[in-house]
Amino acid sequence: MVEVFAVASGKGGTGKTTSTVALGMALSERYDVTVVDADTGMANMLFHAGLSDAETTLHDVLAESASVEAATYERFGMTVVPCGTSLDGFRDADPSRLREVVARLAADTDVILLDSPPALDSRAAVLPVVMADRTVIVLQPTIPAISDGLKVQEYATSYDTDVAGLLFNKVREDGIERVAEKTERYFEGPTLGAVPESERAREARRAGRPLLAHAPHCDAAAAYRRAADSLSVRDGQSGEVADRFRSAVIPEPP
Numbered sequence: 665m666v667e668v669f670a671v672a673s674g675k676g677g678t679g680k681t682t683s684t685v686a687l688g689m690a691l692s693e694r695y696d697v698t699v700v701d702a703d704t705g706m707a708n709m710l711f712h713a714g715l716s717d718a719e720t721t722l723h724d725v726l727a728e729s730a731s732v733e734a735a736t737y738e739r740f741g742m743t744v745v746p747c748g749t750s751l752d753g754f755r756d757a758d759p760s761r762l763r764e765v766v767a768r769l770a771a772d773t774d775v776i777l778l779d780s781p782p783a784l785d786s787r788a789a790v791l792p793v794v795m796a797d798r799t800v801i802v803l804q805p806t807i808p809a810i811s812d813g814l815k816v817q818e819y820a821t822s823y824d825t826d827v828a829g830l831l832f833n834k835v836r837e838d839g840i841e842r843v844a845e846k847t848e849r850y851f852e853g854p855t856l857g858a859v860p861e862s863e864r865a866r867e868a869r870r871a872g873r874p875l876l877a878h879a880p881h882c883d884a885a886a887a888y889r890r891a892a893d894s895l896s897v898r899d900g901q902s903g904e905v906a907d908r909f910r911s912a913v914i915p916e917p918p
């Protein structure tokens with residue numbers, strides 16, 4: 665079985681990478697999970713997963729100078745495929761090869777989470793959302809963030825990518841009540857959870873560790889675990905998923 669999720673938002677800094685790694689760790693209690701830094705222009709998963717010294721990354725694979733296996737690392741109970749941060753690495757990488765990378769990974773894992781770029785502004789940036797089975801939309805509970813999240817939903821569903829749900833992040837004391845009615849009315853997926861604004865999350869990033877490893881008992885970690893529990897992973901056939909990725913047409917950005 666395998667299901668591929670894009671973790672997207674339509675805005676920078678909402679917590680996509682934090683959430684990808686946290687959901688990945690939480691889901692790894694039940695599934696064989698692979699997380700991929702598909703934000704190849706502004707990669708930073710390596711800093712969240714203790715891999716800042718990784719010698720081989722997705723950039724090398726996308727430049728055809730390394731195998732997929734050489735860029736996978738077993739960390740925190742998951743398989744992590746980090747991406748490099750250099751401009752040269754980005755320039756040499758062919759983002760369309762991500763299709764083959766995911767197709768290869770799909771043969772050997774239950775859940776793939778694609779940490780996605782913040783904007784849908786290039787062919788490379790739209791690829792994760794277009795190819796995934798479903799997308800998790802990470803957003804702060806503000807009207808502008810919701811409006812950006814709706815654009816992601818519209819784009820995803822126009823390519824038959826379903827919405828797995830909304831994950832509110834950096835939620836402050838006034839909570840999500842103010843926006844709950846709008847999100848229920850306009851979004852197609854359920855609310856998976858509301859992760860509080862958390863100093864532990866910032867500390868974890870500075871320490872180069874996933875939140876669930878750094879502070880497993882804090883409120884934010886518990887919220888991520890509940891969100892992961894509410895996500896029922898579908899049982900896609902690995903071969904079909906791989907074929908779909910290999911043959912995906914890369915669309916134009918909106």
Ligand SMILES: Nc1ncnc2c1ncn2[C@@H]1O[C@H](COP(=O)(O)OP(=O)(O)OP(=O)(O)O)[C@@H](O)[C@H]1O
Pocket residue numbers: 673675676677678679680681682683703706708781782833834835859860861862863865866867869884
């Ligand atoms: N719940 C939270 N509470 C407080 N800080 C958080 C929370 N979640 C994430 N952060 C912090 O916000 C910053 C951005 O998080 P992250 O890198 O996960 O966002 P992103 O959406 O992936 O950003 P980008 O668009 O740049 O890829 C980081 O410093 C992270 O530690």
Ligand SMILES: [Mg+2]
Pocket residue numbers: 680681682703708709779
């Ligand atoms: Mg990120």
